Amino acid sequence: MKNRGFEKISAYRNVDLLMPQRKTVHSAGYDIVAAEDIDLFPGQVTLVPTGLKAYMNNDEYLGIHIRSGLAIKYCLSLINSQGIIDADYYDNPDNEGHIMIAVYNHGTVKLSVTRNCRIAQGIFYKFLCVDNDISAETTKRQGGMGSTGEYK
Numbered sequence: 001m002k003n004r005g006f007e008k009i010s011a012y013r014n015v016d017l018l019m020p021q022r023k024t025v026h027s028a029g030y031d032i033v034a035a036e037d038i039d040l041f042p043g044q045v046t047l048v049p050t051g052l053k054a055y056m057n058n059d060e061y062l063g064i065h066i067r068s069g070l071a072i073k074y075c076l077s078l079i080n081s082q083g084i085i086d087a088d089y090y091d092n093p094d095n096e097g098h099i100m101i102a103v104y105n106h107g108t109v110k111l112s113v114t115r116n117c118r119i120a121q122g123i124f125y126k127f128l129c130v131d132n133d134i135s136a137e138t139t140k141r142q143g144g145m146g147s148t149g150e151y152k
Contacts, residue, residue, distance in 0.1 A: 004056040004124050006030070009096045012051030018116050020052070029065065029121030032101070040111040045079045045104050048119055053097030055090045056124055063123045064101060070119065075107035078120070085122075 006020045012035055020030035035051030054062045064083030070076045079102045090097040101120045105111060113119060 002055060004054070004060065006052050006054050006122075008051050009053050009098050011096075011098075012049075015051060016116075017051050018118075020122060029123045031067070031118040032064070032099070032120045032122050033116045034101075034113045034119045035115060037112070037114050040076065040103055040105040040113060042105050042108050042110065045102055048101040048103055048113065050099045050101060050119075052099050053090055054085055054099060054122065056087050058087050060124055060126055061086050062099075063125055064099070065121050065123065066103070067118055067121055074111050075105065076111070077104050077106060078102055079104045083120075 008015070008017060008019075015035065017035055018031075018033045020032050022028075022030055032050050032052065035049045038046060038048055040046050040048075056062060062085035064078065064085065066076055066078050083099075083102065085097075085099060099122075103119065
């Protein structure tokens with residue numbers, strides 16, 4: 001039985017991608033690479049494809065964080081500060097659970113990222129629910145990114 005991990009989505013199955021890995025025995029984060037060459041323009045948000053999906057237990061989520069070296073050296077951040085990949089995002093009908101990294105370039109120059117460049121890190125977390133929480137029992141994910149509702 002699988003508990004948690006990463007898989008390639010079908011569109012990237014035959015692409016030579018480095019799979020996420022921790023660099024040291026005490027590292028919390030799994031380094032995640034860009035799945036293709038992409039330019040990060042100043043003052044813009046760019047969705048960087050990873051070619052990956054993540055599976056985990058129902059009481060967990062995958063937190064996505066920018067790598068600190070990229071943030072400090074190249075003025076990059078995630079536009080949403082931390083990406084949250086829910087357990088039911090895996091294999092959703094809209095995009096197969098493809099993890100996209102929403103990077104904002106605060107700098108003044110274009111940064112070119114190449115395939116297999118370590119762009120982010122993923123950390124698996126447990127979460128808690130409040131008493132009498134019924135959402136888990138009644139609501140099922142119907143799609144991919146942004147599928148749980150629009151901002152109102």
